[in-house]
Amino acid sequence: MIRHVLRSWRSLRPAEALVFVTAALLFGAIDLTSLIEMRVGDQLPQLLARQLTLPLVSCTVLLLCWLPAARSSPIHPRRRLRLVAATLLGSVLTIAVIYPLAAALPWPSMCDIYALSHGKPRCTIFHVPAIVGDTLWVFMPALMLVGMLEFRTLRRRQDQAAQDLLREHSQLRRHALAARLAALQAQVDPALLFDALVSVEQAYARQDPTASARLERLIRHLRVALPRLRDSGATLGGEAELIASYLDLLRDLNGQPPAFDAELGSRGATPLPPMLLLPLVQRALLLGHPTRCWLKAERSITLGFDQEGLCSEDxxxxxxxERLMVLDATLVCTSGAGRTEFTLRLPS
Known part of the structure; x- marks a missing residue:
């Protein structure tokens, strides 16, 4: 219990202290409006000091009582009751501190000045009705102040919960997208594989000296394209290898795929969502007949073709x-001067 109280006092935030200090100054200033009807003379500094000191002490006591309740479990079923009880306790302790302090202060109060100006004896505050009334006078504004702070805390927790839900939703979308991309990565065009197998078989049948090389290229493509169960994702180097093996298979099938050149530098191991680059290559072959294709990795990833007009939206x-939007990445296509380049920017 004592550790919780000490820990809650140490957790005081500047904004919370500012709220209590502002409230203290506000309540102290309310009574000062009576000075308009009084002639205080040279006692004004002492009166101001008294009127501001007592509310500051009161709010300090209330703050120290409120903090342990405010730092209790936010989902406790009796949290509101704890806050009300802490506010009531703070009000009682405030009166217990303020009365002796007010009596000990050498500075006059407004009641003293008023009584002196009307020839009456100095004010006395030590009687039961005054104590009960002053306790309620402290308790009611303090309860409104605590309610305001609790409402703000509740709003902050709700906003944080909403942010957590949005973050979790985004993570779920990313995981779903990763599963979809993994499924795409595992897909191998059956027609392409069948044609490649037939081509290898025919090459061996006619004793073509390139038959062995064709078989090696087919095996290489299968090793790259088939799912690797223990891999958590793809890399830029792996995607470049996938593009190269795919184009080699097309070349073995008497196609005319573009020559492929990859300049990855030190970024070959950069993690990359699978099946983002190969679909662009396949799309370029369907829309046109580029003779050269290149992949460069600098600050961004650039996949280019020596043919313009490949930026049409489809x-x-x-x-x-859609995939890139979930990944907080962007894809920009530029075309002109006999070339088309797709620039992929991934989040750092």
Whole structure:
């Protein structure tokens, strides 16, 4: 219990202290409006000091009583009751501190000045009705102040919970997208594989000296394209290898795929969501007949073709942009001067 109280006092935030200090100064200033009707003369500094000191002490006591209740469990079923009880306790302790302090202070109060100006004896505050009334006078504004702070804390917790839900939703979308991309990565075009197998078989049948090389290229593509169960994701180097093996298979099938050149530098091991680059290559082969394709990695990843006019929006581009939006990445296409480049920017 004592450790919780000490820990809660140490957790005081500047904004919370500012709220209590502002409230103290406000309540002290309310009584000062009576000075307009009084002639205090040279006693004004002492009166001001008294009127501001007592509310500051009162709010300090209330603050120290409120903090342990405010730092209790936010989901406790009796949290509100704890806050009300702490406020009531703070009000009682405030009166217990303020009465002796007010009596000990050498500075006059407004009641003293008023009584002196009307020829009456000095004010006395030590009687039961005054103590009960002053306790309620402290308790009611303090309860409103605590309620305001609790409402602000509740709003902050609700906002944080909403942010956590949005973050969790985003993570779930990322995981779902990763599963979809893994499924895409595991897909191998059956028609392409069948044609490649037939081509290898025919090459061996006619004793083509390139048959062995063709078989090696087919095995290489299968090793790259088939799912690797223990891999958590793809890399930029792996995607470049996938593109190269895919184009080699097309070349073995008497196609005319573009020559491929990759300049990755030290970024070959950069994590990259799978099946983001190969679909762009396949799309370029369907839309045109580029003779050269290049992949460069600097600050961003650039996949280029020596043919312009490949930036038209279609279902494939829309699907890629949807995946990239979930990944907080962007895809920009530029075309002109006999070339088309797709620039992929991933979050750092």
């Amino acid at each position: 279902a494939e581009i829309a699907s890629l942009r």
